[in-house]
Amino acid sequence: GAVVSQHPSWVICKSGTSVKIECRSLDFQATTMFWYRQFPKQSLMLMATSNEGSKATYEQGVEKDKFLINHASLTLSTLTVTSAHPEDSSFYICSARVVAGGLETQYFGPGTRLLVL
Amino acid sequence: QKEVEQNSGPLSVPEGAIASLNCTYSDRGSQSFFWYRQYSGKSPELIMFIYSNGDKEDGRFTAQLNKASQYVSLLIRDSQPSDSATYLCAVKREGNTGFQKLVFGTGTRLLVSP
Numbered sequence: 001g002a003v004v005s006q007h008p009s010w011v012i013c014k015s016g017t018s019v020k021i022e023c024r025s026l027d028f029q030a031t032t033m034f035w036y037r038q039f040p041k042q043s044l045m046l047m048a049t050s051n052e053g054s055k056a057t058y059e060q061g062v063e064k065d066k067f068l069i070n071h072a073s074l075t076l077s078t079l080t081v082t083s084a085h086p087e088d089s090s091f092y093i094c095s096a097r098v099v100a101g102g103l104e105t106q107y108f109g110p111g112t113r114l115l116v117l
Numbered sequence: 118q119k120e121v122e123q124n125s126g127p128l129s130v131p132e133g134a135i136a137s138l139n140c141t142y143s144d145r146g147s148q149s150f151f152w153y154r155q156y157s158g159k160s161p162e163l164i165m166f167i168y169s170n171g172d173k174e175d176g177r178f179t180a181q182l183n184k185a186s187q188y189v190s191l192l193i194r195d196s197q198p199s200d201s202a203t204y205l206c207a208v209k210r211e212g213n214t215g216f217q218k219l220v221f222g223t224g225t226r227l228l229v230s231p
């Protein structure tokens with residue numbers, strides 16, 4: 001399957017700082033990437049859809065000014081958690097939309113674990 | 118009612134047995150269904166997807182879809198301890214913003230004992 005990488009794999013930061021997470025498609029171009037968040041023992045919740053060259057579309061309840069998404073190239077999308085607080089501590093996972101043979105699916109990156117102290 | 122429902126488990130099966138994982142969904146218009154496996158502390162990995170009613174087999178895995186009853190299942194034959202993980206059912210639908218998105222169930226934890 002398609003390979004998606006994320007960096008960093010984990011980060012610990014102080015409350016009030018900003019954290020940038022990168023999501024890359026390694027062997028294909030991804031015009032659409034998705035950002036999810038997963039709290040312990042809960043399912044994945046879609047935060048936003050990132051499209052190359054345009055503004056991201058956010059799900060209801062997700063603050064676009066707090067979670068800044070940039071998709072400047074066909075292989076890179078970034079999520080910046082601005083002024084992070086302890087309640088933002090979570091597992092952030094990106095995925096890339098892949099269409100092959102008319103069939104569409106998503107491949108996930110390995111995730112970034114964020115801990116805000 | 119949750120959009121995608123799964124029994125959280127754990128579902129315990131002995132090694133070599135068939136594990137049966139079930140998922141129901143509420144949106145009758147859903148067309149695409151996915152099964153992901155997620156090991157503890159890791160991100161999900163795609164196992165199978167299914168679009169048409171009936172069975173779809175891939176190795177030890179078989180996905181079954183019944184749109185009339187709005188359920189999709191995953192069978193794992195000859196279960197191995199390495200299959201122990203949480204299995205996420207996902208349904209693709211039109212999002213609020215017009216883009217198609219995946220809606221995930223909370224997952225079923227599978228434990229395969231040696």
